[in-house]
Amino acid sequence: MQQSLLKRLLSFTRxxxxxxxxxxxxxxxxxSMTLYAPVLTGRAIDLVAGKGAVDFQALKAVLKILAVVVATAAASQWLMGLCTNKITYLTVRDIRVKAFDxxxxxxxxxxxTTPHGDILSRVAVDAEQVADGLLMGFTQLFTGVVTIFGTIGFMAVVNVKITLLVVFVTPLSLFVANFIxxxxxxxxxxxxxxxxxxTALINETVGNLKLVKAFGYEFRSREKFDEINARxxxxxxxxxxxxxxxxxCTRFVNGVVYTLVGIVGALSAVAGALTVGQLSCFLSYANQYTKPFNEISGVIAELQSALASAKRLFEIIDATPETPDAADAKVLGHADGTVDLEHVFFSYVPEIKLIEDLSLNVKAGQKIAIVGKTGCGKTTLINLLMRFYDVNSGSISVSQTNVENMTRDSLRAAFGMVLQETWLKSGTVRENIAYGKP
Structure with missing residues (x-):
């Protein structure tokens, strides 16, 4: 499942x-520049520690090249960071847009049926978790993979036998990381x-704080919050x-590798197979080679968190959309005010019946008041008239036309809905007044 999640997540980077x-x-x-620096450092050490007088001209030339190499490495790392940031935030933006759409x-x-706070958490918080995972993943992936293969190449040039020792031992780090x-x-x-x-609890509590206080629900709300917070x-x-x-674990394995390299390298230097500069260079490479394996452990943890968050975002993206309007759906022009319900049956869940065999004929200009206790279906009737839900059986007609044969936009534009609770859009008074017809 994690592989399919990762594959789908990466598809957004195409x-x-x-x-x-x-x-x-x-x-x-x-x-490449970072790996070339130890070669120059080793060469400089050999120039200083070698027999005879120090060749300052050669040493000066090596140090100049080393300065250019270090500056190039730093600039390249900075530019790579810009690219990975760009990829990450463009990708997460696309996922957010798709979820919101x-x-x-x-x-x-x-x-x-979904807590509003949970939806907010998915689109806002989970998207940020995905961004953090991708950013760390891309950054460490590019530098880590190139460093591992590049270091092997540079080490092989210095000493093949010690290189093989390093290569055979370090896969233990990957095994440990993958296992965990x-x-x-x-x-x-x-x-x-x-x-x-x-997030859902906080959203519901803060959004309805007046009711919470009116019913003295503060203590129970706090208990619920403490329970979720503890979990x-x-x-x-x-x-x-x-x-x-x-x-x-990976640092322990890599520490063993570094120790083995130091011991074998020192013995090789004593035997004359390596110079002091080459040994210093090789130890630097061994350290750089194990570093990506240490960083991979952090990447894996962050990536697991990102995949868990991506799964929640994809649940929104994969949610079944509203049934589209029929290809031959009519646009409701002028509504004459007639509404007809014929043998309407509806329930939100099959086992709980709500509206059963309701028939109603409303003439143009006629005023109808529907009263009843909470939960009897008053709001549900409005939801059916405006096709927020479709009837289980029966039919509803507006202006002598079945609502299922109309476009939803034109049908809803014919209604004027006054909500029980006031809702204000963030913006000006003008924008709120013109919300329905901007």
Missing amino acids: PYLSYLALALFFAVVGV RLQKVPLRFID AKRTFKFFKAQSETRGEM LRDCGVRALFFSSITNP
Whole structure:
């Protein structure tokens, strides 16, 4: 499942392959310069520590080249960072837009059955988690992969036998990281879901604070918050604990590698197979070679969190949209005011009946008041008239035309709805008045 999630997430980067190519190019340049620096450092050490007088002219030339190499490496890393940031935030923007567009198209049933705070958490917080995971993943992926293969090449030039020793031992780091990663995903998934619950509770409490105070619900609201907060803490601690194991484990394996390189390299230097400068160069490479494996542990933990958040975003994107208007749907022009309900049956859930065999004929200009206790179906009737929901059976006609044969936009434009609770859009008074007809 994680592989399919990752594959789908990466599919959103396809429009930005040019930035990926640039990031890879700058990663190659930056890492190449970084790896070439130890060669120059080793050469400088040999010039100073070698027999005879120090060749200051040669040393000066080496140091000049070293300065250019270091500056080029720094500039390349900076440019690669710009590219990876661009890819990440363009990708997350596209995912957010797709999720928001789907929210505009899902049936009202989806909105009614999903806590609003949870939806907000997915589009806002989970999207940021995806961004953090992608950014770290891209940055470490490009530099890490190039560093690993580049370092192997440079080490092989210095000493093939010690290089083979390093290559055979370090895969243990990948095994440890992969083993732990498989067990952390479920904890990050639970953490994202619980965070959504908390956002939903805060949104509902703050949005209805007057009711909370009027009914003296503060204490129970606090109890509910504490319960969710405790679960979020537990999920977070578990996720952090298991993900944090990776780094010490990989560092231990890499420490063993570095120690072996130091011992074998020192013996080779004593035997005359390596110069002091080459040994210094090789130790620097061994350190750089193991560094990406240490960083991969952090990337894996962040990526698991990002995939858990991406799964929640994709659940919105994959939500079944509202049934589209029929190809031959009519546009309701002038509504004459007649409304006819013929043997209408409707229920939100099959096992709980709500409206059964309702027939009603409203003439043009006639005023109708529908009264009843809470939950008897008054608001539901409005939802059916405006096609926020479709009837289970029977028919509703407006101006002698079945509403299912009309476009939803033209049908809803014919109604004037006064909501029970006031809703104001962020903006000016003019924008609120003109909301229906901007």
